[in-house]
Amino acid sequence: MTVIAVISPKGGVGKTTVSVNLACTLAANGRAVRLVDLDPQNAMRLHLGAEPGDTNGLIHQTLQQTGWYYTEYDSAYGVSFIPYGKASEVERITFEAHLAHTPGWLRDNLAELSSAPGMLTIIDTPPGPSVYVQQVLSIANLVLVVMIPDAGSYATLDSIEGLLDYYCANRTDFYGSYYVLNQFDAEQPLNRDIQSVMQNTLGERLSPYPIHRDESLSEALAFQQPVWQYAPHSQAADDLKQVSAWLLKRIDR
Ligand SMILES: Nc1ncnc2c1ncn2[C@@H]1O[C@H](COP(=O)(O)OP(=O)(O)O)[C@@H](O)[C@H]1O
Numbered sequence: 636m637t638v639i640a641v642i643s644p645k646g647g648v649g650k651t652t653v654s655v656n657l658a659c660t661l662a663a664n665g666r667a668v669r670l671v672d673l674d675p676q677n678a679m680r681l682h683l684g685a686e687p688g689d690t691n692g693l694i695h696q697t698l699q700q701t702g703w704y705y706t707e708y709d710s711a712y713g714v715s716f717i718p719y720g721k722a723s724e725v726e727r728i729t730f731e732a733h734l735a736h737t738p739g740w741l742r743d744n745l746a747e748l749s750s751a752p753g754m755l756t757i758i759d760t761p762p763g764p765s766v767y768v769q770q771v772l773s774i775a776n777l778v779l780v781v782m783i784p785d786a787g788s789y790a791t792l793d794s795i796e797g798l799l800d801y802y803c804a805n806r807t808d809f810y811g812s813y814y815v816l817n818q819f820d821a822e823q824p825l826n827r828d829i830q831s832v833m834q835n836t837l838g839e840r841l842s843p844y845p846i847h848r849d850e851s852l853s854e855a856l857a858f859q860q861p862v863w864q865y866a867p868h869s870q871a872a873d874d875l876k877q878v879s880a881w882l883l884k885r886i887d888r
């Protein structure tokens with residue numbers, strides 16, 4: 636099993652959208668994929684056609700000391716999916732305190748699940764540093780940082796690199812950390828400038844394929860479909876295909 640952490644310094648950049656669509660693209664190409672939503676927003680389920688009233692998730696399984704097995708769903712798109720769950724404020728606080736005191740929580744829960752050969756586990760996180768990011772960076776084999784091409788995101792690069800150094804750099808099971816620009820607009824000079832500055836700083840750690848700003852992605856979400864299915868000939872579907880192939884080359888070495 637290979638664990639891919641999806642992180643970003645800021646919210647609303649498209650982390651969840653990218654996680655889900657990468658997972659579905661990889662699954663459509665025959666890869667075994669599991670998605671884990673480690674964000675208290677519990678929003679990934681909206682992309683995957685979850686039942687509106689279903690509140691189940693990994694937070695409840697953890698607080699009740701049962702296994703994640705009880706909260707793993709088979710989504711319609713060939714991806715198995717573990718939601719965060721809908722929780723009260725007290726539950727969230729209790730849960731986060733538990734995570735802070737149980738550094739092996741994520742590793743142990745993933746180890747108990749059955750995993751198909753070559754399975755990719757893609758884990759979505761809340762923006763910025765948190766107990767969730769701590770757990771996932773401590774075990775990720777590969778990290779994908781989602782950024783938007785603006786000056787504010789670029790300014791956070793140092794602190795992201797600091798996090799990656801702290802949690803990942805010295806592990807022998809770490810393949811590397813990579814960046815992808817999302818909501819890219821090639822018509823905007825600033826977008827292209829940020830891309831070239833990031834390219835200079837990160838070299839081949841920056842995906843040569845940005846994911847363009849494309850309303851098909853938001854529309855696909857409204858229809859609870861991955862973009863390759865909702866709009867197979869869209870720019871975003873093509874971008875995601877390129878990015879997933881580029882990432883696979885970093886994994887299947
Ligand atoms: N490449 C894109 N083009 C257009 N809209 C996008 C793109 N990526 C994300 N979005 C939209 O941006 C919003 C935030 O995306 P989301 O994945 O929830 O961000 P995050 O998980 O980083 O908070 C959503 O409405 C989503 O549909």
Ligand SMILES: [Mg+2]
Pocket residue numbers: 650651652674676678760
């Ligand atoms: Mg999100």
